[in-house]
Amino acid sequence: MAGNFGDHQLGIYLSSLGDAPPPEFPFHIDEWARRAERALPADVWDYVVGGAGDEATQDGNVAAFARHGLMPRMLSGAQDRDLSISLWGIDLPSPLLMAPVGVIGICTEDGHGDLAAARASAATGVPFIGSTLMQDPLEDVARECGDTPAFFQLYTPRNRELAESLVRRAEQAGYRALVVTLDTWTLGYRPRDLRHGTFPQLSGLCLANYTSDPVFQSMVPAGSDPLTTVATWAGLFGDPTLTWDDLAWLRGLTDLPIVLKGICAPDDARRAADAGMDGIYCSNHGGRQAASAPALQFLPGVVEAAGDLPVLFDSGVRTGVDAVKALALGATAVGIGRPYAYAAATGGTPAIEHLLRCLLAEMDLTMGLNGYADLAALRAAGTIPIG
DSSP, X not given: OOXXXXXXXXXXXXXXXXXXXXXXXXXXXXXXXXXXXXXXXXXXXXXXHOOSXXXXXXXXXXXXXXXXXXXXXXXXXXXXXXXXXXXXXXXXXXXXXXXXXXXXXXXXXXXXHHHHHHHHHHHHOOOBEEOSSOSSOHHHHHHHTTTSOOEEEEOOOSOHXXXXXXXXXXXXXXXXXXXXEOSOSSOOOOHHHHHXXXXXXXXXXXXXXXXXOHHHHHHSOTTOOHHHHHHHHHTTSOOTTOOGGGHXXXXXXXXXXXXXXXXXXXXXXXXXXXXXXXXXXXXXXXXXSOOOSOHHHHHHHXXXXXXXXXXXXXXXXXXXXXXXXXXXXXXXXXXXXXXXXXXXXXXXXXXXXXXXXXXXHHHXXXXXXXXXXXXXXXXXXXXXXXX
């Protein structure tokens, strides 16, 4: 029998009995955040940590988890746990994912955070969803994921030929699914970023997937200065005219599973299923794009409406306990965003790997000590309301 993810903490305790130094990285989300704030320039920190408007939605995403609890069940034979899942025939050791973070590339000291996250994915088996807005080309990032499946997140550009090129490159590079973000065809109102005038892509950052693309290159005259490149990108970034009718075109581009990210309404989940999509990603972009209700509040309705389609979830997940609660509410897999951005800023690949292993341990121990040996038992029990 393979060990449980929770055995990771036993290894830490045992190492303290010898001459091993104390752990280099934190174990609590608040300390991760403090270290990241010290490591990052003020404008980048605010870009990572900030949200839309008064940030009530962002804060509500986090607070919503406290309104759900787990029912402890004793003598249930949960000493050995199975957290494995299957997505589109892809076997994964756990339901934890790294959600797409468009500036992860500039969160590490060396400015190659996408590569750092990919290497942590390879080491832990936690899939990385690489953003369109990478600091390194998507092909380079995919290679660093090793044997761990990776997914590619698409911001659908206005130019269809460019969109097709990005999708086909992702497919050829070995990404196993396409995650199409629907809620970011323009930036949300973000006071922290406005205060600094921070928009990393307008400085030419995190545009490697564009500047390495032959279709994009054909749109920028040879010998153009960086401002021309950025201006070309800005005119292409998101397609505000994308509608349900365009899903047939998108479906025709690739045989990869297509997941629609940003689905919060049950009716939208049903329409996605009817349109032949392969998965639903319930998310409000971590509260960064628009004011809404807490994302966790949407999850049960989306799960019910999605039928047999897998439902991915993110927004507000900060701990392994949060992830377990989302799984209990029906999510097939759960993504983290800001936590691994904090880890990237704190110490690159080793820090991200440490964070992921700790989250997996916390998820596993939370399930085991509450009496749930697998995800089916957890989902059957659901959550109980608090307050």
